[in-house]
Amino acid sequence: MGEESVDRSEGFGERLLGLLLDRARLMPPQLIAPLVAEEVARIGGRDVSILLQDYAQEVLVPLPGRKLHVGQPEPMVGSPAGRAFLLAVIVEAASTRGGVRMYLPLLDGSDTVGVLALTMDAVGDDDRRLLRRLAGLVADMLVTKSAYTDQFFLARRREPMSVSAEIQWSLLPPLSMTVPQVAVAGILEPAYRVAGDSFDYALNDNILHIAVIDAMGHGLDAAAMATIAIGAYRHARRVFVSLAEKYAYMDDAVSRQFGPDHFVTAQLMHLNVTTGELELVNAGHPAPLLIRHGRVERQLESATTLPVGFGGEEPRIREHQLQPGDRVLCYTDGIIEEHLSPEELFGEARLIDCVNRLAEGRSEGIRADLRDLSHALKRERGGHTSDDATLFMIEWRGGAADHLTVLD
Template sequence: MPSISIAGVIDEMARQRALDDMGILDTPPEERFDRVTRLARQLFGVETAAVNLIDGDRQWAKSVSGIGPVEIPRDRSMCTVTIEHDDPLVVPDLSADPAHAHKMVPGLINFYAGFPLYAPGGERIGAFCVYDSQPRHFSARETEMLRDLAGWVQQELTVSQELSRASEVQQGLLPQQLLSLPGWKTAGVCIPARAVGGDFYDWYPVGEGAALTLADAMGKGIAAAIIAATVRAVLRSAARFGDVAGAVDAASAALTVDLDNAGVFVTAFHSRLDMDSGVLSYVDAGHGLSIVARADGSSQRLRSTAPPLGVDPETEWQVQTVQLDPGDTLIVVSDGVLDLYDGTLHSLDNLVTLALLAQDPWEIIEAIRARARGTSADDVTVLIVRRDDAD
């Protein structure tokens, strides 16, 4: 990193903090950035186009189209020079420019053009650039075209920041504490396919037990997340009803118009557990992805008997019950978990096997989390309740 003044050190710290807060470093490639770099490479006829971010003593590429590296030392980066000013940086021939000749890499970069990219607070965090191993002229018209594409990338970065904040909010809505249920253990996880998703799980104390919910709003992203947050809030507010059918009925009545206007539906498993008797009372609204792994190695699927929320406002919600005996494990999942296996309901058998092998519900969660890492195209959500073995 080049030597800078005290004021420069302070500016650099603020710049780095702004970049870190965006939550974009070391994230997987995304098509919304890749399509811009592909377009730029084709449009300008260059070997490489990239979205580069300057992170500490390195340059890291969020998107690269062409032969350029994903990561290089900062002191070899032309984008480091670009972020020193707000103006575009165009160097037709690095080898002939005394100020930049040391950054020329044969076979990779001898021409460079880049525009700075900004954090929401205005800090310069990186650059959108094109470069080539051969010197070339870059016209004023091409510079303006590059500016427009950089503006496109800038909009996507703004969306990234908004999604990062939305993700923090959504994760904050998930249960932050374990339930205090003597003789029982609970565990859950929600892994959205995007920054935010339409799945959620929830638990909270009710009487001599707990309410347990897993729901899946149709779709992905922000729209599905908003629907999911609304369903959670309505079901929680309906906790005053003494039975699960009353709670689901109240939620259905409150949500029908909104769901109909949005053209979506929500599958849900909503239940109440009596921790003393082990009786679980539940309504399954079109979900059908719940199974009980019995301590003796057998299993019991809890089938759905009603449509999803938002399909038929006249539905009469029927309460079903299941007995959870010592050593039994209830597993409720979203359909994204099925896709981690063969995509069919037979995938639930894999979860039963995990339950029989695991000493603790969190071991099941970690196994599913590991399987979903970097491979899931759908939201993955799991809710697990296990009754302790009899003494």
């Protein structure tokens, strides 16, 4: 095709999205809302709401702002907004004020950060396409601007948060990631008081790097240890050392900073997202569970080395081969060591039973399933989480992603 035959004129959709792109660089955070409302109005929409997930992952709370419709929080379960959020799909429902109420997931990459809700008199395929792309731009703006405003944090916070919890939330990567070969999701409890639990991951070429940690103690001391451990882990990951050497970097950092009477348990993994080969190092942590065909098949055993900070020997790496569709569930001991009575712990058997019972229903994707598991476990424990309790799940699918680079 000759260069002269390419149409470079600006259409309606490009003008609408281009306006947002052109102004995003200088847009103060508080002006995102009125600009988005104006853009939706250009398409014929009204009653615009931006809904953000609260830290406990229970409701979607409306972001206050000029020209936004600010209603009541929407429950994560049983509402169109919650369905759009958890499944990352557009949901349409009849509006009580006439027309069609649309709920569009705000996707930052593959992580859902909230929902854009609006009402249209009627909806066509062109509207859906344009609004889906608009929601993607809005999500990118929210994530970018959140780095230098407290506006979005304050909207998501539903109760007072401890200093240690604020440190832990600021340390986390996105709570979920999905690419064609693999998906991950994580959740922290108690959301507003967590201190020593954390997780981290990065997809570098075909290797997914994963760490799940639990620093001893409570409060700021535990949060400080977790921060040092994750910082050392990221440093080791970025200088391309082996899995065993990552343990050594973390061990040295924690022991130097806190002395011999402090420690962090850790689960370190490398997953080849093309082949499903999983390497595992266990540093005093509960063994992860392999979930195959929806049920727990076994623990992924490994030679356990000393927790990080105790100067353990170089750990032995255990290799496991995953099958397409397998899930690996990592958890911290706060899940299984909750006391149901002074003499009885919750225990691993109850955890496995809860995983298997939830699998009897229809899977709605890793993020929705992990949230359901977390809330079911909390109910089983009588609603109590006296210690940090973290869940992190990996789903391996295999295949390749090269087709995404091919333009239709």
